[in-house]
Amino acid sequence: MTVAIRVLDELRRCSVPLDDDQLAKRLSVSPRQTINQVCRRLAAEGRLRRFDGPDGKIVNELQLTDGEVLVRELPAGDSTEQRQAEAMVLQLLGERLGLTLRPCNIPLGDGVRAEVDGVDEAFTTLVEVWARHGPPKPAQKHKVLADALKLIHVGRVLRTSPRLILCLCDAEAARHFSTARSWAADALRAFDVEVIVIDVPADVSAAVRAAQLRQVR
Structure with missing residues (x-):
């Protein structure tokens, strides 16, 4: 290759x-x-x-083009607009925390690695980002909880006792994982996974909503 x-x-x-x-x-x-x-x-x-x-x-x-052989099949709910929004959310969260957050492929031992959306240089903070507006569907809830499980596992492997953050860009999308009376929100609190909502510019929000509409047609 x-x-x-x-x-x-x-x-x-x-x-x-x-x-x-x-x-x-x-x-x-x-x-x-x-x-x-x-x-x-x-x-x-x-x-x-x-x-x-x-x-x-x-x-x-x-850059995705028509007929591109190397373009992967994106998981349900994924789009260029959402991935771009996630990059902006990560940047804005880093600015709020005073950290530079970058994607990192973290070795866990025995050849196992975990891809984390955002990690600071000192490995004091681990972040998974999800850009979605509105209440999550069942499959999307599972995706976010899988991200949370990854944070918990990686955090326990690292010796830095990192802060664990699920970062979203919409309060309604975050409610199931934060303030709702759900086992998911209760579990995230029990495992010290913070849920933070970062507001994105109106044009970015509109692009994400438009992408979601395309996905359900």
Whole structure:
């Protein structure tokens, strides 16, 4: 498998754009310049987009095109708009907490790894993000609770006793996991998983709602 295909596959799996250093680390590619050259070529071919990320570093985002062989089948409820919203939510949460949060593939031992949406450099905070408006459907509840279980497990493996956060962008979507009289909300409190709602700009919110409408047609 070529480096270019591996880069596209990694970006396909991830919910947020990645910079060259992150890709090089995830793919164990050295020197880093190899990733830079490959990403620049893929950008020139229109396969990915390179732009300035929230911390000033250039990040890479997969460009989806009609008939694209390497495009993965997204899980139910996933969309480009929602993934972009999740990246913004993570950035805004980081600003609120005074942390730089980035995706991280965390080794858990015995060859097992867990992909976490947002982790700070000192591993004091672990975040999973879900961008959705309105009450979650049963399958979506399971997805969010699976994310919470991942946070709990990774948090117990790490020695930093990290803060565990489920971050959403809509109070109604978060209610089942936070203030509702549900076993899910009760369990999250018992395991010290915080549920935080971050408001996104109106245009981003509208794009997410439009994507949700497309998904049910």
